[in-house]
Amino acid sequence: MINKVTIKTLQQKKDLKEKITMLTGYDYQTAKLIDQAGIDIILVGDSLGMVVLGYENTLRVTIEDMIYHSKAVTRGSKRAMVVTDLPFMAYKIADISQTVQNAGRIIKESRATAVKMEGGQDIVEEVKATIDAGIPVMGHLGLTPQSVNQFGGFKVQCKEESAAKKLVEDALALEGAGIFALVLECIPAKLAKEVTEQLSIPTIGIGAGKDCDGQVLVTQDMLGILSDFTPRFVRRYADLDNQIKQAFKNYKEEVQNGNFPSLDESFS
Numbered sequence: 001m002i003n004k005v006t007i008k009t010l011q012q013k014k015d016l017k018e019k020i021t022m023l024t025g026y027d028y029q030t031a032k033l034i035d036q037a038g039i040d041i042i043l044v045g046d047s048l049g050m051v052v053l054g055y056e057n058t059l060r061v062t063i064e065d066m067i068y069h070s071k072a073v074t075r076g077s078k079r080a081m082v083v084t085d086l087p088f089m090a091y092k093i094a095d096i097s098q099t100v101q102n103a104g105r106i107i108k109e110s111r112a113t114a115v116k117m118e119g120g121q122d123i124v125e126e127v128k129a130t131i132d133a134g135i136p137v138m139g140h141l142g143l144t145p146q147s148v149n150q151f152g153g154f155k156v157q158c159k160e161e162s163a164a165k166k167l168v169e170d171a172l173a174l175e176g177a178g179i180f181a182l183v184l185e186c187i188p189a190k191l192a193k194e195v196t197e198q199l200s201i202p203t204i205g206i207g208a209g210k211d212c213d214g215q216v217l218v219t220q221d222m223l224g225i226l227s228d229f230t231p232r233f234v235r236r237y238a239d240l241d242n243q244i245k246q247a248f249k250n251y252k253e254e255v256q257n258g259n260f261p262s263l264d265e266s267f268s
């Protein structure tokens, strides 16, 4: 029997000061590798709009896109918890019951465990209603990419004292609403440390320094698959971009020069 990662596992890790690990996954094969490597959480992030679909930001991603990719990921994951982003306009809307419907569709059709929502005090009622329906919610503060047009680009957030103070208040409000973990994206390390100390639930950072309870990266970034995307917080653990391109070139050359296929690779 595999010990599945649960909300309780994550809380225990924070309490024991063991780091939580999360990576994004958008397909079956990658999910299987992440799962087998022992990563705690696979995030089906709406970053798939940029990484897989080639959009310039995450705003055009649909609920259908999220369900399609989440279905593939849950098939590949035996131990890791699968969390799926609610996409732009699937929440933060006047009709809260619509938010719960959308979150419920994702859980029901994809078998993900939880949903993630960007926002603070503005979404507390939606977070509460979703949790009341039995759906665990992960929060996300700081650089919330669905608000990119309000930020005027993907920029570090909360450098000013007033914005930092608001982020702490938002974090506490979300914890009060019942979220089980909170992503902190692109904020000063000192602020992330303060939030992590103030909350009893785990924080998971991306560009938020070393003192969060866990870390998350976009898998393609850390594998070096999208080498045109190089924000400061990404560390490359592989250079697959060049390896893959070289393999394609070798294949092309060997087909062209008659080296592939050989007799062994043919049927008599």
Ligand SMILES: Nc1nc(=O)c2c([nH]1)NC[C@@H]1CN(c3ccc(C(=O)N[C@@H](CCC(=O)O)C(=O)O)cc3)CN21
Pocket: 047, 050, 051, 058, 143, 145, 154, 155, 156, 186, 217, 218, 220, 221, 226, 229, 230, 231, 232, 233
């Ligand atoms: N491939 C990928 N990786 C990500 O981490 C990611 C996505 N896509 N898409 C959704 C959001 C967008 N994200 C981004 C995108 C760009 C920067 C960036 O260029 N940051 C600059 C700082 C710019 C400034 O504050 O002036 C950096 O150098 O880190 C940061 C986060 C994070 N998310």
Ligand SMILES: CC(C)C(=O)C(=O)O
Pocket: 024, 043, 044, 045, 046, 047, 048, 085, 183, 185, 206, 216, 217, 218
């Ligand atoms: C970068 C993470 C936190 C995310 O929200 C995503 O991949 O969409």
Ligand SMILES: [Mg+2]
Pocket: 045, 046, 047, 085, 145
């Ligand atoms: Mg996202």
